[in-house]
Amino acid sequence: MLSSSTVSQHTTAGVREITLGQAIREALAEEMRRDPRVFIMGEDVAEAGTPFKVLSGLVEEFGTSRVIDTPISEAGIAGLGVGGAMTGMRPIVDIMFGDFIGLAMDQIVNQAAKVHYMSGGKLKVPLVVRTTMGATRRTAAQHSQSLQAWVSHVPGLKVVLPSTPYDAKGLLKTAIRDDNPVIFFEGKMMYQLKGLVPDTDYTIPFGVADIKRPGVDITIVATSSMVQIALAAAELLEKLEISAEIVDPRTTFPLDKDTLIASAKKTSRAIVIDEGYERYGVTAELASVIAEGAFYYLDAPVKRMGAMDVPVPFSPVLEDLTVPTAASVVEVAKTLCGRV
Amino acid sequence: MLSSSTVSQHTTAGVREITLGQAIREALAEEMRRDPRVFIMGEDVAEAGTPFKVLSGLVEEFGTSRVIDTPISEAGIAGLGVGGAMTGMRPIVDIMFGDFIGLAMDQIVNQAAKVHYMSGGKLKVPLVVRTTMGATRRTAAQHSQSLQAWVSHVPGLKVVLPSTPYDAKGLLKTAIRDDNPVIFFEGKMMYQLKGLVPDTDYTIPFGVADIKRPGVDITIVATSSMVQIALAAAELLEKLEISAEIVDPRTTFPLDKDTLIASAKKTSRAIVIDEGYERYGVTAELASVIAEGAFYYLDAPVKRMGAMDVPVPFSPVLEDLTVPTAASVVEVAKTLCGRV
Amino acid sequence: MSQTESPKATATNKDEEQARWLAMYEQMLTIRHFEEHVNQLYMTARMPGLAHLYSGEEAIAVGVCAALRRDDYITSTHRGHGHCLAKGARVDRMFAELLGKEAGYCRGKGGSMHIADQDTGNLGANAIVGGSAGIATGAAMSIKMRGSDQVAVCFFGDGALGQGVLYEVMNMAALWKFPIIYVCENNEYNEYTHYRETTAGDLSARSAAFGVPCETVDGQDIRAVYDTAQRLVARARQGEGPAFMLCNTYRYYGHHVGDIQRAYYRSKEEEERWKTQRDPIQLLADWLVEQGMTDHTLFERIEQKVQAEVEAGEQFALNAPFPDPGEVEEDVYA
Amino acid sequence: MSQTESPKATATNKDEEQARWLAMYEQMLTIRHFEEHVNQLYMTARMPGLAHLYSGEEAIAVGVCAALRRDDYITSTHRGHGHCLAKGARVDRMFAELLGKEAGYCRGKGGSMHIADQDTGNLGANAIVGGSAGIATGAAMSIKMRGSDQVAVCFFGDGALGQGVLYEVMNMAALWKFPIIYVCENNEYNEYTHYRETTAGDLSARSAAFGVPCETVDGQDIRAVYDTAQRLVARARQGEGPAFMLCNTYRYYGHHVGDIQRAYYRSKEEEERWKTQRDPIQLLADWLVEQGMTDHTLFERIEQKVQAEVEAGEQFALNAPFPDPGEVEEDVYA
Numbered sequence A, B: 001m002l003s004s005s006t007v008s009q010h011t012t013a014g015v016r017e018i019t020l021g022q023a024i025r026e027a028l029a030e031e032m033r034r035d036p037r038v039f040i041m042g043e044d045v046a047e048a049g050t051p052f053k054v055l056s057g058l059v060e061e062f063g064t065s066r067v068i069d070t071p072i073s074e075a076g077i078a079g080l081g082v083g084g085a086m087t088g089m090r091p092i093v094d095i096m097f098g099d100f101i102g103l104a105m106d107q108i109v110n111q112a113a114k115v116h117y118m119s120g121g122k123l124k125v126p127l128v129v130r131t132t133m134g135a136t137r138r139t140a141a142q143h144s145q146s147l148q149a150w151v152s153h154v155p156g157l158k159v160v161l162p163s164t165p166y167d168a169k170g171l172l173k174t175a176i177r178d179d180n181p182v183i184f185f186e187g188k189m190m191y192q193l194k195g196l197v198p199d200t201d202y203t204i205p206f207g208v209a210d211i212k213r214p215g216v217d218i219t220i221v222a223t224s225s226m227v228q229i230a231l232a233a234a235e236l237l238e239k240l241e242i243s244a245e246i247v248d249p250r251t252t253f254p255l256d257k258d259t260l261i262a263s264a265k266k267t268s269r270a271i272v273i274d275e276g277y278e279r280y281g282v283t284a285e286l287a288s289v290i291a292e293g294a295f296y297y298l299d300a301p302v303k304r305m306g307a308m309d310v311p312v313p314f315s316p317v318l319e320d321l322t323v324p325t326a327a328s329v330v331e332v333a334k335t336l337c338g339r340v
Numbered sequence C, D: 001m002s003q004t005e006s007p008k009a010t011a012t013n014k015d016e017e018q019a020r021w022l023a024m025y026e027q028m029l030t031i032r033h034f035e036e037h038v039n040q041l042y043m044t045a046r047m048p049g050l051a052h053l054y055s056g057e058e059a060i061a062v063g064v065c066a067a068l069r070r071d072d073y074i075t076s077t078h079r080g081h082g083h084c085l086a087k088g089a090r091v092d093r094m095f096a097e098l099l100g101k102e103a104g105y106c107r108g109k110g111g112s113m114h115i116a117d118q119d120t121g122n123l124g125a126n127a128i129v130g131g132s133a134g135i136a137t138g139a140a141m142s143i144k145m146r147g148s149d150q151v152a153v154c155f156f157g158d159g160a161l162g163q164g165v166l167y168e169v170m171n172m173a174a175l176w177k178f179p180i181i182y183v184c185e186n187n188e189y190n191e192y193t194h195y196r197e198t199t200a201g202d203l204s205a206r207s208a209a210f211g212v213p214c215e216t217v218d219g220q221d222i223r224a225v226y227d228t229a230q231r232l233v234a235r236a237r238q239g240e241g242p243a244f245m246l247c248n249t250y251r252y253y254g255h256h257v258g259d260i261q262r263a264y265y266r267s268k269e270e271e272e273r274w275k276t277q278r279d280p281i282q283l284l285a286d287w288l289v290e291q292g293m294t295d296h297t298l299f300e301r302i303e304q305k306v307q308a309e310v311e312a313g314e315q316f317a318l319n320a321p322f323p324d325p326g327e328v329e330e331d332v333y334a
């Protein structure tokens, strides 16, 4: 299987450059062609193709019986997804903004995540919930959150955070083929991000971290939108002769602890970055996994960088301060490497 | 101010032994007498006094206009609490089982937590959401969760996890007097736990950890129900000549990082225990705070002990395996102290 | 059982009818005895946790499920033993589940509030009030998408009328004509609070406002329940969309087995009135006698059969082994 | 403005009436111009983010708020500029908020979708569809508990009828007779989808099913809106409980300022029809002329006043400073 770093280095035959939005659309279309049980439901997913236009064209190919515009009922559509998944379909539920999963948490956590276990393994819930994350879109506190920590906490769920078109396509296909409820977070500021994607069918297994850039001096574990920030920081660090290894876990559950720990053991220093709120966030888990697993190898404490612990402000001058940037990552990396 | 450890060691004049349930009832009654804006609403809170009987007697004193039985509408009552709090009242909303906060997450997180910030500091939400946590009650997957990690993650909220009658009363009073939304988790298996409580008015500030038992060899940070487990483990460890210091943060936000770190620096070893699911849970934050803050003092990695990452099973023989016990804490502590 | 036959057509039909009512009688009796044993298991501290007994409401589960096929779906509630048995579950494996044994329907992982039985189309009891409305409606959606002629039934209590998600999904069921029947068991109480204190307006208007027609039924009269269910199920099966059955009923025991002191929220007289005047099993028995469909010996025989089955089932469960500790981490993921 | 006067009693009343309608006319015009400027700010890339324009729906906010006192509460939506202005907010500070400036109502932290103004009783716009229903109902609960005679109004769109929480809180408002009016602005679309595709049954039955009486109003006719609001507000103020106003209306612009290509979900003809035949400002103007309450010069004067205010407000906001970076961590906790 192609690793995404491989793909991004060579233009192989049968590999094209497409956006992350296109990659998602392709994954959905191909899986819907492959399996008639797969369908999509959500608010304005059909003719409008979602406000992000990610689904444009799907209703034209698959019709309104498989690309279904729903009422504005997040709990209800999540519930329909659970019931549909339990009885022979493979629903994909679109929750427009990740902020809205609060409305569907009971369905996702008390129903979807637990049905298999509570039934002693008899019932299954092959459900995908696609939703979004990320700030800096100037849409303020209720449309900018990155709430992956909540669902990552819950046994029974799998959680995917793709950072490139290649990963997005391969991971979404895996999600759709998985027999468990999978929460799939799309960075809403990344839909236009371009990358090389094979034009053949491929999947990416869950729980396998990807080294997005190899390095020796410091490990930077980053998720979703923060992978691009980390890569940009790595470029800057290279000029300072600090070689950063960028590790993308790709799924927060299952989590590829081994790769994270191995990288940190090699470099002896680690930063973890995720766009969710910092406290009690994804970075806490990643940092403590590394701190425990690489304990005897670390030269400095693992540094966490999440979103600032404030509701996301509207004003651009404030909002831009709330998320890690390449510059702020460089500063932290320099400190960790004793370069201040 | 009396510290709870002080209280639990001396029977001072004006100090009585009461249960945690009584302590909560007293706090509510005293605050309702003190401030006519305080009221309680929830399912079966009035004549029934909740299924746990914690509120028995309140409706008799304060009447049904201040102890209000509601429909089974968790989102709705949380919403009413937010609106009431914004307009001059100080509502206490009772969410019977912590598992049900999934239904009210949008109201708690997108409304209560953000109103103050989004309004530029003009509107306030002095709301208390009382709910429960904890397993081993044989009520299975949807009535046994400890979901404090979710709300601890969210800026704008404060989160309280009392472990003794003394703490419960003092912290609940602080919560009611606080001008912010506070989520107050009561360990449902602890309502009968007894402890000494002064009969005079007192409050306990948020963000001040309490050393429940001093020690020198290992730090055990524990929350809520796990404090009793940790204390029991400390007794056993004492017999092995391991002196454990039990630190109870009491609030996960604000978090008293200094006390946690100072204790870990002193003992060089730390275990963190919380009854929530282990992954991406409260223990991840506590462990990474200690691992970072006491980095140069730790002799071993910080060990996390949360609930097993499975939906809580009904069968007692399985359920009992999912939570940390004094015996399992002792085992981990022995390993950390090189005693195996 | 065909949906179209008229109950009084021919001699064969008469026989069939008798057999059907007697089967329903037996099922109601089974539920009643099952629950009395559950209560005893609790009282004698042989059952872990609690259970919410269905006694008094049997006509609804049995009457509705009699109108269903084995491959139709139901979803159930915390008060779910009746639904589960009526849909075809076995007494012994249910007892085993309630006792947390490996032989239980969910290998002991679900317990009283989560019994599910895929083989009989039971998608599970649910401990979140209103929590199964989405699942049932999603099952109906799936039926429609797969072009099947199954039907889904969602059982819930009057308390679930407080949960917004119920209205969200009824709206979609109506919009898209899903084959689903929402069966509201109005036993007058949400735990310890009378529904009039929690529920504004006219209950029967609720579903209609979302495009789902409502029929109100005497939930103690199994013949009324069955007839209505037959009609509404047939309608749904033919693609004519969802319906709502508002069944008025009463629970004999407390909210759960531990709810013994009930005087503060309802009177002994009220309880007695329902038990003596409106008991669904007695009402059916009276009618059967009146119709000459049965006699004392037949009743005796049924009683003995049911007693034997329940006792054997209980014994089986008491003797059955607990799950292996290693199972605790199994079944988290498929 | 008193609630009980009949519009045509005496000469003084006639003057008062004229003044009232002209004030409403001016407010509608202010909203219209404000939003045209907002659209321009977006088109010329001088405004961060998006905005959802209220143009076409002005009669509802203005007509309802004219029936309210300054100390009454409202909650608003993502399409909230009209509600905010109608309740008494200033144009300049609103522009400042939309531009993320310190002088904005929320110090730039809220933006278009979260403007709140405590001084005029505006508890805030809300970017969660249906998200303010709880807040508004809680405010009404608080009014009742404090023994005040205020009233709360909850504005929301037809799309919010999809959110279960709305029904949860209406039920409680009816049960406990809270002084609240639910104002549904049915502009026919949930974003890009017609409400008939998302909303089953008869909309006016929805609130009634929860014990909240409904009145349907032509939302383009401010006199109808005002009269109905007057009545329902008076009723609520007297302790007679909640009501629901279903106002039929239309938005002239796209769902938000960036929604330019709309042909795939609604026709240009439909838009033209509403704009030319059902414009709320024109309809009121026509009636005022017909009644001899105004003339061309008066209209001109109002137009100029409004234009000047809006232009000055916009300039103020464009020149105003951004918040200090240090403010990002302020106001998280009170």
Ligand SMILES: Cc1ncc(C[n+]2csc(CCOP(=O)(O)OP(=O)(O)O)c2C)c(N)n1
Pocket: B043, B072, B074, B096, B100, B103, C052, C078, C079, C127, C128, C129, C130, C156, C157, C158, C159, C160, C161, C187, C189, C190, C191, C255
């Ligand atoms: C969402 C949720 N809220 C509260 C509860 C606690 N609870 C369990 S049963 C019950 C009452 C249910 O009443 P009803 O729906 O009428 O069913 P009944 O018990 O009468 O059969 C309540 C409040 C719950 N299980 N789920």
Ligand SMILES: Cc1ncc(C[n+]2csc(CCOP(=O)(O)OP(=O)(O)O)c2C)c(N)n1
Pocket: A043, A072, A074, A096, A100, A103, D052, D078, D079, D127, D128, D129, D156, D157, D158, D159, D160, D161, D187, D189, D190, D191, D255
């Ligand atoms: C809970 C929630 N779901 C979805 C959205 C995205 N969204 C924003 S506005 C809107 C449509 C709202 O329609 P309606 O209530 O009719 O108001 P209108 O825009 O027509 O004024 C949607 C779906 C949201 N903001 N909140």
Ligand SMILES: [Mg+2]
Pocket: C157, C158, C159, C185, C186, C187, C188, C189, C190, C191
């Ligand atoms: Mg009931």
Ligand SMILES: [Mg+2]
Pocket: D157, D158, D159, D185, D186, D187, D188, D189, D190, D191
């Ligand atoms: Mg609309």
